[in-house]
Amino acid sequence: MIINVDNLQLLFPYKYVYPEQYSYMHQLKTILDSKGHGILEMPSGSGKTICILAISVIFLIRFPKKFEKLIYCTRTVPEVENASKELKKLLVYYKRYKLLQDGTFLLRHVDDSNIEINTSLLGVVLSCRKNLCLNEDAMHLPSRTEVDSIDLTREALVVFDEAHNIDNVCIDTMSVTLTPTILQIAEECVHFLQDKVKFFKDSHADVLEQEYNNILKGLPSSSRTEILSLPMTIPTNYVDQTIPGNIRKIDHFLHHLKRFVQYMKARLKIYDHAKQSISSFLSELYKHTYLEPNTLRFSSERLQILTDTLQIYNFENISKLKNLVSLCDFATLIGYYTDSDKFSVVWSKDSSIRNYISDSNTNSIVRLCCLDSSIAFKPILSFKSILLTSGTLTPMSMYSKLLNFTPLISTSILTVLPRQSILPIIVSKGNDQIELSTRHESRDDPNIIRNYGDLLLSMVRVTPDGIICFFPSYSYMEYVLSEWYHRGVLDQIQKYKLIYIETQDINETNDALVNFKKSCNCGRGAVLISVARGKVSEGVDFKHHFGRLVMFNTYNINLIHVVDLFKCIIFGIPYLHTQNAVFQVRLEYLTEKLNISQRDYLAFDAMRHTAQCAGRVLRSKKDYGAMIFADNRYERSSNYSKLPVWITNELTSGNKSLSTENAVHEVKNFFSSMGNDFKIIDSKGHAIFDELGIKNTETKKKILEKTLVDV
Template identity: 30%
Template sequence: MKFEIEDITVYFPYDNIYPEQYSYMVELKRALDAKGHCLLEMPTGTGKTIALLSLITSYVLSKPNSPLKLLYCTRTVHEMEKTLAELCLLHDYQLRHLGPAAKILALGLSSRKNLCVNPRVLAAENRDSVDAGCRKLTASWVRALAAENPAAPKCEFFEQYERAGSSAVLPPGVYTLQVRDLRTFGKEKGWCPYYLARHMVQFANVVVYSYQYLLDPKVASIISKEMQKESVVVFDEAHNIDNVCIEALSVSVRRQTIEGARRNLSRMRQEIDKFKATDAGRLRAEYNRLVEGLALRGDLPATDAWLANPALPDDILKEAVPGNIRRAEHFIHVLRRLVQYLEGRLETENVEKESPVSFVVSILNHAGIDQKSLKFCYDRLHSLMMTLEITDTDEFLHIQTICDFATLVGTYARGFSIIIEPFDERMPHIPDPVLQLCCHDASLAIKPVFERFQSVVITSGTLSPIDLYPRLLNFNPVVSRSFTMSLTRECICPMVLTRGSDQLPVSTKFDMRSDLGVVRNYGRLLLEMASVVPDGIEIMQHKLVFIETQDVVETTLALDNYRKACDCGRGAIFFSVA
């Protein structure tokens, strides 16, 4: 259907629209007109995604001279696929009404694990290993060696993409990760889909990717640094965006991290000795470059860049590296002292909390490493790994974590705390010390996004209390609205259970939820409900970390199987954590 909102013709791909969807679009248009940020809450299941896409794409179509771009951020790959599928449907509808004038380029950008088509690289078991496998075939020094020795391993997809040069472009359309597949297009052309997608995000009208591409400085500084200011950024399902911001600037160090960092430093020391014997000029050239100041990452080939500095762009020092870490062997010695100091801090029997300032002073007193050297740790590590031509980056994640920690603790004096815990409170009898640099200020990570882009839309089915988010994220929305769901019938029937069938009080209160009688009553209630509910039942429990999973794929698979069970008529019970 087509309808007007003030001076905008909105193209909506369905025959009917909910009243709350229309109101949602009206408020969204107000924010776009004001070139400001907004908070919009609308219940799950009311068509929030298609309302956003319809209004923003129609807004751009009504202003053909506007360079407005849509950056749509989702939490998971599954949500990215759903968004691209909705956009595909909408784009087909707009093409039927407007013809070629409605053509756009829209794509989803995901990790190499989801976009790579090289069988040798895809054989790796996890994302970090896939990234390292790609680097082993595409790093500039690897390709230079392959040019001299045809038998050397290389990625034909990347080589053909490079040979195509400026002709390696995506034609207009909506490219998903499954249906209209970027990988299929890459295979047909013989081009690397991952680097093709990274190149095309600068020219696409709509880009769908995860929160980290904008909120995590290590990723955002590589992927999103050239995105234009005239962009609308949408954070969908943003009810926990403050947690994402905090996690982007938080680091945890455990005993495994310390042990792995020691192995990494030993390996790097061996590589340094090897280069001294075979190619000392490379180490001297790096030293001279560091005297003048660290080389800009933007000058590096895309295949050579690892991860960017964990600090925010405005907080990174633009000056020469301190003299005590310019030489490779001196830097390794500094890192050894830092690792030894952190190991000593983990040997505690009490929970400790410390400010970054006092922690940095303690590092100076006990390890002899000053604040400025800490700030440069991550960039110095990146430079050294480039010099040593290290490609198996998945083996060096531990020393990367140590340098992440050092750079952040040396950069930020406020909004952070160092917390040392000798054991997990759930298993106090098992020593498992952890040293955490905890970010308390969610506004730090998202501040560059608010300052850089024209409009930022934070939306979810649950943003209550909605007036809390501007304080958490430190911004002033031009629009802040909450919408309710319109129901045509009474379909919600809440029931509060206080006693079981044996009249025993039941509750999930801390002092009652472990009682066997309470557990038995909840189990009996679940069986009785399952015998009469024709479709699905969702159970939200109190937090049980031991049955949780951090694996997005596993979570998505469980949810998909639940939906399949409901769709085929068998029904299912979905257990989740509230």
């Protein structure tokens, strides 16, 4: 269809458009017209991707000098593939029309079978910094890629889809973790490079001489191996500096690396729990090794030149060298940010590493922590327009503080539903009136574990198909499942549905997902018990009958990722583990430097993940689902008020502070009403619009009034 969005005609490759899609395109057009940045929140499954592409393509065609590229960043390969399909569909649709000089479209009446698709996806690799073009006007980049590291025009729109976690991505991009294993392999790599250099001295001495001359002249490396793991954001005062003389020669550089790795290995044996500023760390480092920041900051660049010179292209060698790369990244960052309070060096024990041998230092780690996400985000601000979009961006003001940018538009867009197809419920107590909570002090309470088991069993009896349960950690999941097993809860559940469990083994988890979907297809349904922040929670969609119910278990659960869900139970709120040494340092920084209290940030982080999980319930206008938040702390306005408006609008006072019995009654009534005959076409003019219906100016005004919510 042809849609007029604020006096701009564009093509939309579907027969119907949602009112929220029109509002989304209207807001995005405003952002591009003003050459500003924006934050747009719209529920998952509402068709954000095609809206972004529709506006971008017409801008590329109509205003090529003002807007030259779309850089689309997202988290997973399936999301990129979906965007690619949508783009191809849109470009095919454009071939059926001719754009006239006045900006209107004329139908060509060309048979679809004669249309050639002149686009090809060359490749999408999440771990690669050399990203490939889909066509001349659209690029796909993974979110973890530093956009500034690629030579792109600044006259571009950079879109971060699923951007609810972008601050953590920026933090991780500029942080490095070293373990005893990494340091040991890094030291072995230094010896490997020394042997390789010795071989080259005997047979290719001219190559080594040429490398040295190139460094003296300041010539860049023509890299063939992108082994560098860290896309550096270099402070401007260091941009024009060249590699210092004491590491220009290969032998000197390898000796430099050897001293550094040996120092780090020795320090890991001494420190159990400590935190240091970079200046303090550098002072101690110089005292023991005489290594200076000016030398350290060029470690990564010098290593890249060396690997190119030695022609190390073997996959196994490159795989091992990544440990040495991590060490050089560590050195480079502390060399660049010598006096910065935005970084901290944290020495701690990694509780996830089980120590089976007598050496107590095997689970020691040191992490160079970036504390300010705006460092990695700053280069991206040089692009003309930036869009952060997701189904979960409330409160948006927090992203402005964390990323240090001012959006022109911060808007939440409501979904217009053809019927009341979502049912959020807060279950705060069991049938015995014992309060449900997963606070640390009450997590092992047998009465709470029993009540959670009763809640799941009750929902299994009334849920048509798939049920998804999420726990905060593998250890807690194993503990609760053990208790349920001894109490006979699991046996009772299996009378109604099969149970599948996510494990830390990715192959086992994949098998569980395949069999879970098979069980749902057979009509009996199934229960998938998973862990927040795991594979299932981060990147798996469950459509239609695959996810009738999702359960959030514990206040520390962090993410539930479900598509077309009919029922969702959430046991608790996904608070982060505040005793983690790295997280404590970051909380202190947020409080002291950004004036963000620990309580506010913890609630913000927990509720954005909760909303992201719950958002997987609704994937289209035809979907319906129940979201059960099983923790009495959800009743606090400081918590549920941070959920997106499209959830809180449906969370009535009658759906709060319910017992298990009352929740089951509400869910049964909800599913009964959803079981009635329903045709999406019956909601035309309300929840969907055809080309004729969307032309009316008064209708467009009503749509904007109904769907736009400033936050």
